[in-house]
Amino acid sequence: SQELEQSPQSLIVQEGKNLTINCTSSKTLYGLYWYKQKYGEGLIFLMMLQKGGEEKSHEKITAKLDEKKQQSSLHITASQPSHAGIYLCGADRTGTASKLTFGTGTRLQVTL
């Protein structure tokens, strides 16, 4: 089983709709990172969460960390075609971020 489970695995939403992607860890989290991958390209950093209850926003993307549940959610408001791609969560298990464990990814398509 995966240490980091993401749900859903794939998502198709109509432009303008809201959506949520979840990332659940089976082990202790010291930090949780969200990345976006455009098809055929490398990963782009979105945001990092460290403390339980922490919430960060960037443009129309908001991420929260529930430390007790060892879970993070990524919420996109009023989705746009530019939001399409693969979203990956990464976890720091060492407390030093010397290496990250990544989830299986969520593939997002935004239709017109």
Next chain:
Amino acid sequence: NAGVTQTPKFRILKIGQSMTLQCTQDMNHNYMYWYRQDPGMGLKLIYYSVGAGITDKGEVPNGYNVSRSTTEDFPLRLELAAPSQTSVYFCASKPPGTANEKLFFGSGTQLSVL
């Protein structure tokens, strides 16, 4: 700054051939990483390095070797290519001395072993 540069972008190998995937960064980052991404899967860590002369195994190191003779370069070597090594390979780096800095990724190398 170019960031993290990987070469080649695409490569097809025959079973048993060897090759080196190149990775270089111009940001003076101490930490460097090699990940592989199989279709429909997340990233798995192959090897990482916390500085020149220091390397360590990740989750899936079998069939690979690395070296870190300089801060800038972190090549990944496949000695006897196998079909199971068909994947997209990503190199990444991280700034020195800070626990919470983000990883910077290269654009990837798509490798097929036939």
